[in-house]
Amino acid sequence: MKNILGREIPEFVEGYGKVKPFGGAFNNLGEVTKKEVRVKSAVPGETKVLSTIREAIEKCNLKDGATISFHHHLRNGDYVLNMVLEEVAKMGLKDIKVAASSIFPVHAPMVELMKSGVITGVYANYMSGPVAEAISKGLLKNPAVMHTHGGRARAIESGDLHIDVAFIAAPTADTYGNINGVEGKAACGTLGYAIPDAMYADRVVAVTDNLVPYPACPIDIQQEYVDYVVAVESIGDPKGIVSGTTRITKDPVGLKIAKMTSQVIEASGLLKDGFSFQTGAGGTSLAVAAYVKELMKKKGIQGSFAAGGVTGYIVEMFEEGLFRSIFDVQCFDLKAIESYKNNKAHQGMSASMYGNPHNRGAVVNNLDVMILGATEIDVDFNVNVTTGSNGVIMGGSGGHSDTAAGAKLAIIVTQLVKGRLPIVVDKCTTVTTPGESIDVIVTERGIAVNPRRTDLIEKLKTTNLPVMTIEELKKIAEDMTGKPEKIQLDDEIVAIVEYRDGTVIDVVKKVK
Amino acid sequence: MKIQKPAKAGTMESNDIYIMVQPNDEGGVILNLESIVMTQFGNQIKTVIMETLKELGVEDAVVTAKDRGALDYTIRARIETAVKRGM
Incomplete structure (x- = not known):
């Protein structure tokens, strides 16, 4: 069958349903x-502290076929996922499903466990590196399921994704299971992505390298959700967890895109008191923030909030009074962690509060402007951030689809051509985010507005910005690069791309 | 035009192509191409390299090309420079 975007998907997928x-x-x-x-209720006097991960796995009665979950705030510095899976493999467990909110190159040991049948399923919102490549080659028994950040929270809360045991990497934990992310040598700030896991898993294990006396205030995840606490030598490498500083791009092309983007935002009329804004940590996205900052200062505007994965740059804007508050699901650098720790208006949020479409209202619904990237964008404005143009998985929605759906103005910022590959194409290799959620694409050669946004097209006519149709943009790109040959993919489905509501927006085929 | 000695042009930077030309006493052109966009543009890059060599009158050469997503005019320029350096 075809879904509403015309993507060919089967009615039933073996290993998915x-x-x-x-x-x-x-x-x-x-x-x-x-x-x-x-919930297994605690008896007064019982201890929660266990001495090893193995003991925790045994106490949780983990069985073949179970689903275990992990959060990704330690990013490419995370040790916990590998530590737990190593123990799972040693115990001879099989057919384990790994629900990790994101998977990074550091998680490469998973590949061998996929081959040996210890791991047979993967759920993730984003994956890059050897695991993503192995899944693309068909090494995982069942198709991987790719969620969005909000969609994962929805799946956990609804029971679509049942977690038997959640292992929570805890920068600091006390002896009765209270967890915070702001202290300890692996401090990573907010623990937003781990909160649905903690609330809905059958069993919850905090794995920490900073076990402190009760209570570990401030508390990010409360004791009422945590069954066991295990102390280990180290939960992660701080170098992989946070970048020291996040920098604005110096690339003139990136700066040009950023400047044009700020002009689009200005022309949209959204830049007024109460303005809300989210941008990523990439160099061009930060440059957009820099130009927006200039405009806000010039016009004397105070925004309501900045949201997202938060960088030091956003914190600076907040500290200068340009935003009244920050909503933070994940801290990207030390400055963001410091601010989250010390400033009450720098508010943590769970993955559900951030982007779950099936709750009483997520933060993304209140976003004015969202700055997003793209690997490919097609002439219907559908965006791919899941696979590279060679068909190999190299990312995933993360919050892409969630924020695009919620924001009043979702802007894709990208170079028109990257490494000879035209970014604007006839059809995306994979669709991550539907075109109906994308309002405008800004490239160094021109700007295209989604034809649904007639209001925005009218507003941009009053500027001297190079507005054109997306087909014109595609032609400029192809005139530079030539028309790429179509890549050949196998028929086997290696991953299901779930939209935030749990419907299937696309499937990823095995690479040849 | 005859390649007398090994010569190179270009870099391994993004959007560039690194070219090395060497004499080929056996006769003919041997092209060893690596590219980050091999599946999408491999054939096009080969065509551009072979055509440029032909235009320059190079009949015998071993050409090593490491492509990092260069556009056609970059490829032509790098080939021409490498060939002229190798004369």
């Missing part, structure tokens, strides 16, 4: 039921 086809960004709202949660 029945497919609910994507039917539009807001097609699936309404009343929902959250799952029941199994």
Whole structure:
């Protein structure tokens, strides 16, 4: 069958089940039921502290076929996922499903465990490196399921993704299971992505390298959700967890794109008191923030909030009074961690509060402007951030689809050509985010507005920005690069791309 | 035009192509191409390299090309420079 975007998807996928086809960004709202949660009640006097990860796995009664979960705030410095899986493999467990909110190159040991049948399923919102490549080659038994950040929270809360045991990398934990992310040598700031896991898993294990006396205030994840605490030597490498500083691009092309983007934002009329804004940590995205900052200062505007994965640059804007508050699901650098720790208006948020479409209102719904990237964008404005143009998985939605759906103005900023590959194409290799959520694409050669946004097209006519149709943009790119040959993919499905509401927006095929 | 000695042009930077030409006493052109966009543009890059060599009158050469996403005019320029340096 074809979904509403014309993507060919089967009605049933072996190892995944029945497919609910994507039917539009807001097609699936309404009343929902959250799952029941199994809780083993604690008896006064019982200790939660265990001496090894193995003991925790045994106490949790982990069995073949179970699903275990991890959060990714330690990013490419994370040790916990590998430590737990090593123990799982040693114990001879098989057919384990790994629900990691994101997977990074550091998680390469998973590949061998996929080959040996210890791991047979993977759920992730983003994956890059050897695991992503191995999945693309068909080394995982069942198709991987790619969620969005908000969609993962939805899947956990609804029971679509049942977690038997959640292992939470805890920069600091006390003896009764309270966790915070702001202290300890692996401090990573907010723990937003781990919160649905903690609340809905059958068993929750905090793995920490900073076990402190009770209570570990301030508390990010409360004791009522945590069954066991295990102290280990180290949960992660700080060098891989945070970047020291995040820098604005010096590349003149990136700066030009950023400047034009700020002009689009200005022309949109959204840049007024109460303005809300989110941008990524990439050099060009930060440059957009820099130009927006200039405009806000010049016009004397105070925004309501900046959201997201938060960088030091956003913190500076906040400290200068340009935003009243920050909503933070993940801290990208030390400055963001410091600010989250010390400033009450720098508010942590869970993955559900951030982007879950099936709750009483996520933060993305209140976003004015969202700055996003793209690996490919097609002439219907559908965006791919999941696979490279060679078909290999190299990313995933993360918050892409969530923020694009919620924001009043979702802007794709990208160079028109990257390493000879035209970014604007006839059809995306994979669709991550539907075109209906994308309002405008800004490249160094021109700007294209989604034809649905007639209001924005009219507003941009009053500027001298190089506005054109997306087909014109595609032609400029192809005139430079030539038309790329189509890549050949196998028929086997290696990953399912779930939209935030749990419908299937696309599938990823095995690479040849 | 005859390649007398090994010569190179270009870099391994993004959007550039690194070219090395060497004499080929056996006769003919041997092209060893690596590219980050091999599946999408491999054939096009080969065509551009072979055509440029032909235009320059190079009939015998071993050409090593390491492409990092260069556009056609870059490829032509790097080939021409390498060939002229190798004369």
